Amino acid sequence: MDFFWPLVVVRCMHLGSLLILFGASLFALYEGPAPGDPRTYRWLASLALVTGGVWLLLSLADMLDGVAGLAALATWHAFFFETGFGRVWAVRLAGLLALLVCTLRSTRSRGEIAALCGLSGALSIGMAWLGHAAAGQGVEWLANLASYGCHVLGAGAWLGGLVPLSRSLRGHADIARQRATLARFSQMGMAAVALIAASGILNAAFRSLGFDSLLTTSYGRLLAVKVLLFLGLISLAAINRWVFLPRLSAYPEATEALRSLRRSVVLELTLGAAIVAVAAVLGSTAPGE
Numbered sequence: 001m002d003f004f005w006p007l008v009v010v011r012c013m014h015l016g017s018l019l020i021l022f023g024a025s026l027f028a029l030y031e032g033p034a035p036g037d038p039r040t041y042r043w044l045a046s047l048a049l050v051t052g053g054v055w056l057l058l059s060l061a062d063m064l065d066g067v068a069g070l071a072a073l074a075t076w077h078a079f080f081f082e083t084g085f086g087r088v089w090a091v092r093l094a095g096l097l098a099l100l101v102c103t104l105r106s107t108r109s110r111g112e113i114a115a116l117c118g119l120s121g122a123l124s125i126g127m128a129w130l131g132h133a134a135a136g137q138g139v140e141w142l143a144n145l146a147s148y149g150c151h152v153l154g155a156g157a158w159l160g161g162l163v164p165l166s167r168s169l170r171g172h173a174d175i176a177r178q179r180a181t182l183a184r185f186s187q188m189g190m191a192a193v194a195l196i197a198a199s200g201i202l203n204a205a206f207r208s209l210g211f212d213s214l215l216t217t218s219y220g221r222l223l224a225v226k227v228l229l230f231l232g233l234i235s236l237a238a239i240n241r242w243v244f245l246p247r248l249s250a251y252p253e254a255t256e257a258l259r260s261l262r263r264s265v266v267l268e269l270t271l272g273a274a275i276v277a278v279a280a281v282l283g284s285t286a287p288g289e
Contacts, residue, residue, distance in 0.1 A: 003062040004284060010058060012280035014051035017044045018124045019276065021099075022153070023160015025117035029110065030188065031168070031181055041116060042103040048123070049096040056089050088129045095123050124156055125149040131283045140206070147202040154195035157188060159272035166265045175258065179248050182261065186241045193234060200230075207287040219287045226278045233271045240264050 021044040060079060061067045069075045079086040099119050102112065128148040165185050169178060204223065213220035240261060247257035 003058050007055065007058050007062065008280050008284050010051050010055045011283055012277050014048060014055055015124070015127065015280060016273070016276050017047040017051065018120050018127075019152070019156040019160040020044055020163050021048065021160070022117060022120040022124055022156035023158070023162070024164045025113050025120060026157055026188075027161045027164045027185070028108075028113050029117060030184055031164070038103065038105065038108055041108070042100075045096075045100040045103045045120075048120075049093075049100050052093060052096045056093070085130075088126075092123070092126055092130075095119065095126065099123065121153055121156065124152045127152065127283075143202075144206050147199045147206065150195050151199035151203060154192040154199065155275075158192035158196070159269075159276070161185060161188070162265055162269050162272060166262070166269060169258065169262045169265060175248065175255075178258065179245070182240075182245055182248070186237075186245060189237055190241075193237065196230070200227075217287075219282065219285050222278055222282050222285060226275055226282065229271055229275045229278065233268060233275070236264055236268050236271070240268075 021041060024040060024044070057070065060075070061070060064070070064075070080090050081087075099116070102116055102119060105112065108116075125145075125148070128145050131148075165181070168181055207219075214224040215221065244257050244261045244264065248261065
C-alpha cells in the first residue's frame with residue numbers, strides 16, 4: 001500500500017497547525033495586552049496532537065509495508081525502545097500532549113502565552129529530526145538543524161501570524177489601532193522574510209542542490225515552485241508595507257485602503273497555505289529524486 005500522499009496530507013496539517021499556533025501566540029505577545037482566543041489555541045493544539053498520532057501510524061505502517069503489524073504490541077515495543085526514530089517520536093508525542101494541556105485553561109496570561117509560543121516553536125523545530133535536516137554528522141548536522149530551525153520559525157512568525165492579523169482587521173475596529181498592529185506586524189515580517197530567505201539558501205546548499213537540479217529532479221522542481229510562491233508572497237507583503245499601509249496612515253478614515261489590506265492578507269494566507277503544502281511534499285521526497 002502506498003502511503004505517500006496520506007503522509008503528505010497529514011504532515012501538511014501537522015506543520016500548519018504548529019506554525020499557526022506559534023505565529024498566533026507570538027502575535028499575541030507583540031500586538032498588545034490581548035492574550036488571544038483560548039479556543040483557537042486549544043483547537044490548534046488538538047489538531048497537532050491528532051495529526052501527529054496519525055503521522056506516526058502511517059509512518060510505521062509504511063515501514064511495515066501494511067497496517068497488519070500495527071496490532072502487535074511487539075511492534076510498538078521494538079519501535080519505541082529499540083530504534084532512534086521511535087525515541088524521537090516518544091519525545092514528540094509527550095511534547096504535543098504537554099502543548100494541549102497548556103491550552104486547557106479558559107484564560108491566558110502573557111506568561112502562559114509565552115510558554116505556548118516556546119513549546120510550539122520547539123515542536124516545529126523538532127520536525128527536523130523526522131526529515132532531511134537530520135542527515136549528516138558533527139558540525140554539518142548542527143548547522144543543518146540550526147538552518148531548519150531558523151527557516152521554520154521565520155515561517156511560523158510570518159505565515160502563522162497572518163491568521164490573527166486577518167481576524168484583527170475584520171469588523172469596524174479603531175483604524176488607528178489597526179494601523180499600529182499592521183506596522184508592528186510589518187516590522188516583524190521583514191525580519192522573518194530575511195531569516196526565511198537566508199536559511200532557505202543554506203538548506204538548499206546542505207542538500208547539494210544546484211540550479212540544474214531545479215529542472216532535472218522532482219525535488220528541485222518542487223523547490224522551484226516553493227521559491228516562486230515565496231516571491232509572490234514577498235511581493236504582496238511589499239505592496240502592503242509600502243502602498244496600503246502609508247495610505248492607511250495618511251487618511252483618518254482610509255476605509256478603502258483597509259479593505260484592500262484585508263483582501264491582500266487573505267491572498268497572502270492562500271499563498272502561505274500553498275507553500276506549507278509544497279513543503280510537506282518536499283519533506284516526503286528525497287533530494288536526489
